[in-house]
Amino acid sequence: MTPEEIARRTELACEAAFTAASDLDLEVTDTEVLHEAFSVVVRLSPTPVVARIPVVHPPGTTAEQVEERQCRELDVAGWLHEHGVPTTRPSPLVPPEPVRQDGFAITFWELVETTPDHQAYRAADPEVAAALHLALAAYPGELPFLAPFNGALAAMVEAAEGSPLLSAQDVDRLHAQWHALAPVLADEDAFQARFGPTTVQPIQGDTPVHNVIRSPRGLVFADFEDVCRGPVEWDLAGLGAEAVAAYDEAVENLDLRRTDPRLVEAMDAARRVQAVASLCLVPQLPLLEQGLAPLVQQWREQDVTLRI
CATH class of the missing domain: 3.90.1200.10 (Aminoglycoside phosphotransferase (APH), C-terminal lobe)
Known part of the structure; x- marks a missing residue:
């Protein structure tokens, strides 16, 4: 994909997240891309919610398989949070399930504020x-x-x-x-x-x-x-x-x-x-x-x- 095609993919993912969140009665006036690689991670302001949208898929991956992975992730992350483990948790403002919008499968997470030293993929101690x-x-x-x-x-x-x-x-x-x-x-x-x-x-x-x-x-x-x-x-x-x-x-x-x-x-x-x-x-x-x-x-x- 060209840089222009990737930028367009990101733009479409943001638009899908905006629409899906609005349909779930979340207040959204602006979107901000926090991270993009295999997924596009989008802040949905002013609500403290982040949308995660997978955009890179292995060959032959079906929509059902994508959503199965997302359901496992939502369930495990939610369970860990309930048991006191510091984990990103599914947003309590919407049902903990993937939402399909405009060809994208979207999950919604509670916003976690970062410190100035945060850097994606920077390793923590083993x-x-x-x-x-x-x-x-x-x-x-x-x-x-x-x-x-x-x-x-x-x-x-x-x-x-x-x-x-x-x-x-x-x-x-x-x-x-x-x-x-x-x-x-x-x-x-x-x-x-x-x-x-x-x-x-x-x-x-x-x-x-x-x-x-x-x-x-x-x-x-x-x-x-x-x-x-x-x-x-x-x-x-x-x-x-x-x-x-x-x-x-x-x-x-x-x-x-x-x-x-x-x-x-x-x-x-x-x-x-x-x-x-x-x-x-x-x-x-x-x-x-x-x-x-x-x-x-x-x-x-x-x-x-x-x-x-």
Whole structure:
């Protein structure tokens, strides 16, 4: 997409959020884009409400699948908030459900004020992931197993073949790693058959230390669209040995297990496959290319053998 096309997509998303909010009897006189990447996040002034509108989707994603993810996110975030976890919560001014408007699926959230040091994706200490995992472990709802891996990733791996950023050798390697990992991570039964009775629990699904808002009341967890069941190592994948060690130190006084080195290795490998396959999304989100380029180069330079 060209910059003009992306700007138009953002404009249409804002218009849809304005219309949907007005139809829900929210007072809206102005919209302000707070953030845009995979989703457009829009402040709806003067009401203390933020609309979140996904605009980048893996190939083959249906409207129903988008809304299923949103429903899981709304339910988990609402549950966490009710249980005292500092989390962005669904706006109490509207029903906690996605709204479809002009082709967009929109969710509405309570505004969280930020502090001057807030920066999107700026990492928090690994200890906060341990605190979140402790809270999530009690979540009673049903969740899919490793949704980011078992959902759209197969289609993304296939679509990545068309990326000009990957050589034929890269594509062959990506397919080989996907086919090695997929049977082992397909479901909880297959996973535990390979790794034994390892604890699997609700997890955030997308690196919780990078998905926090710095607010006057402290760190606030956000972005639960990939929430699922899985090993906690998935939420730590790619953070490195120091972060994993800090996490393990943090869980010493919590009712959580330490990380398993085998799972750290397996989840790191699965995340690398996910990152490389995400090149198929560059046409929808060109800024991804710059962010993914060093990860792809590291992947090329790493040992091709998967010890799982």
